[in-house]
Amino acid sequence: MRRSSSILFIAVITTVVMGQDASTDSAKWKHYIRGGGVRVTNDNGLSGYYRINRSSKYSFGDLRLYLYGLQNNSYVFIRYKSSSKYRRWPKFYRFSTIAYQKNTQAGVALRYHFNQGLGLFVLPYSQGHIITEIAHAYDMSDYLNDNRRTSY
Template identity: 40%
Template sequence: MVFGHNPDAELPNWKQYFRLGAVQTEASSPGLASYVRLNRTTPYIFQDVRFYGHFFKENQEIRVRQKTSRRFMSFDWLYSFNTLIYEKNTFIDVNLRYHFNQGLGWLIRNSESGNMTAELGIAFDNSDYLNTKQKTSYARGGFTADKKMGNYETKIEVDYFHQVSKLVDNTDLSRIQLVAEAQWSIKKGVAFIIGFTEDLLKDESFNIETPSVFLTFAFKRPLNWTF
């Protein structure tokens, strides 16, 4: 059972985020980094839509993600979630991946100085959405943490997908997805952000030369929407 919010007593809080800057990898010339996010929260429901785009001369990393989280029953520290992602990454030969996951999350820490969550669930995707109907199933684990220290903020996101369905063409699609950021706020709602993203396939180890490293100018603004 999930408790929703009372719209008459608890108005939602809307925020918008934008980023624009440069991105670099060892395998490509410098490119354009972009990010757009729309966020809606109440005491019981969290809804989030994000667009990530890294555009190079010959390659692209694009991800559109929609996530909804709801407080689970009356537990303040437990929530259910579902996530839908469309993704393109020509560096790893993903032309269009359709991905869905759902499960339960644990709010380990929730404070003004930072948050920490852990998630467990199931997932499935189609890594060649335009050309095949073949779906792959996974067990998923996720971890996020952010820390605020004055004008500085750090964030890390780790997602692990372990393939549980039968291998096709002897290919294991298990993977780790990493995002790490460091942010310096120069005034209210305006910041510089440096970070990296990387997808590590099974049996690959982290290599400091392979991530996409970005430097962006970012700002966020509240929205006075009530629906």
């Protein structure tokens, strides 16, 4: 069993490493961080935002973390989006997004959201892109032990 696990691990690593031509698809990393103070009707706290972004000619990964903590309430939002262009049709891309959210002010103990779909670069420009996306999404929330599920 251990030998088959080792072979599977080596096969997966080889596939990932050899799956891209590094000379044509080199990655660029960026990260952003921001922090500050929050004051909401006599309630003080701190807020923070962190984003790390990996992009290349054909793929894009983005992790975002936003949070604030007050004396009586807190909000946490974590989101990861991964997308890759179709090499034959580079104006189209596929993507997956997963997000977790906790908001004590709204009574949300935990909400998670997943979607995946197809996107189109409508108008690329040097500072970003105008895009359109179509996707299927799944959402589940725990509102004080009352589970609400939606799929849209």
